[in-house]
Amino acid sequence: MFHDLGSALAGLGSPALAIVLFTVAVRLLLHPLYRAAVRGEKAKAELAPEIRKLNKRYGKDLQKLSQETQKVYKKAGVSMFAGILPMLATIPFFMVMYRLVTTPNPLLDGTLFGFSLGTHFTSGYAWVFLVLFALLAVVAFVTVRWQKAQVGPDAPQVPFARFLRVLPYGTVLVAAWLPLAAGLYLLTTTSWTIAERALLYRILS
Template identity: 30%
Template structure:
């Protein structure tokens, strides 16, 4: 356990400094704007600001995720052909599938990168809150005094940011805290719902018909139902500050994905057709004709200039023959 703890500490130490640094910077900003430095509002808004900074830094990975997801969708017909051809040989099927991924530049794990990279941040923030609330000890740039303020801060005047639904339950010694339980439950439901609708949005609007069946579709359906349930069950143990971070992150993901699907949908999807309809409507209002990808372009027959017939090359003997016949006629006539 000590070895595992050392590894976690080695990984988490730079994250403690990064997270606490951004958190304190936002806290100083909101304090300068007139909020109570020991109040829950300033710390809650600082957590939201921290989330926005982290998600903005992850935009390049989100772009890679979108490209990987789109490539996975577009190669699904080829994947199905491989399954029909090598369905009896799993080893050969796996080899050919990986070759297809490599040739098309598709990484099936790239779609999970934003979530995987957020998990260390998520657990570091969880540990930062827990240490501040339970031991009043700071980590990174968070001093013990700030950790005490952070751990004791309350939003709406009575709901501690460091408390969780499970920790405030009525089954605990001394009774429960109804305010904490209600707010935590609202955030857990919001976190679960945003996770579900984000995945549902992707499947219903930005996946072609060919990608709605097969292993990739099964993977997406698994994420659709398993992730919300996992977050919902685990969320009852998360502090309200962590729930606030994850819900804000999910709202960012939903808005970001909505923008991409609306403005740059994958070909052959309902979102792509909807964008074409919007483009046609805009073109009709402008009184112009808009060419769309589905409109067949007539082939223009190009007239080629008439080929000039080149004279056939004659041998030297052939050129001499007419001249000899002409001389013979002259001699016979004289």
């Protein structure tokens, strides 16, 4: 399957460009799910002040807290899992993309600036990886800043908050262990993610 798909994409011309375009095509296909996820997240965010009040009032009574929280969501017509289920539906698509850019196939036989898309950073020095890491770090920085702006200074601290803030930078470490093709895919999809979410948060009411 992945060999045939890789052959078809490689036949379009530049394999590197094919990875970018195919990633964009998949993200466009998944766009309705992301719209649903953002709508759910925004709906839950509007209820956040009321949920915080419940936490202060019933924090020691978890059963009562759960019951009252469910009442708030039900009254507002919002699912407690809003924003989560649409994202779970995207997992199979990303599994396909991951296998495509990591499983040997004709697509990985292509090159980017003279370097094979199947090359690993750990297999030898290649300046193109340093550029890739820098771009991934920039995208991660923008993502963290945007997430921080959405949360706001008055939001309560959540468990593992520091870990969540550095999590986007994990793409750099992942790219260091995967083929160049996978790094190119990560750069494309993470850039698309932050741009898409920022736009949806702005235009969706």
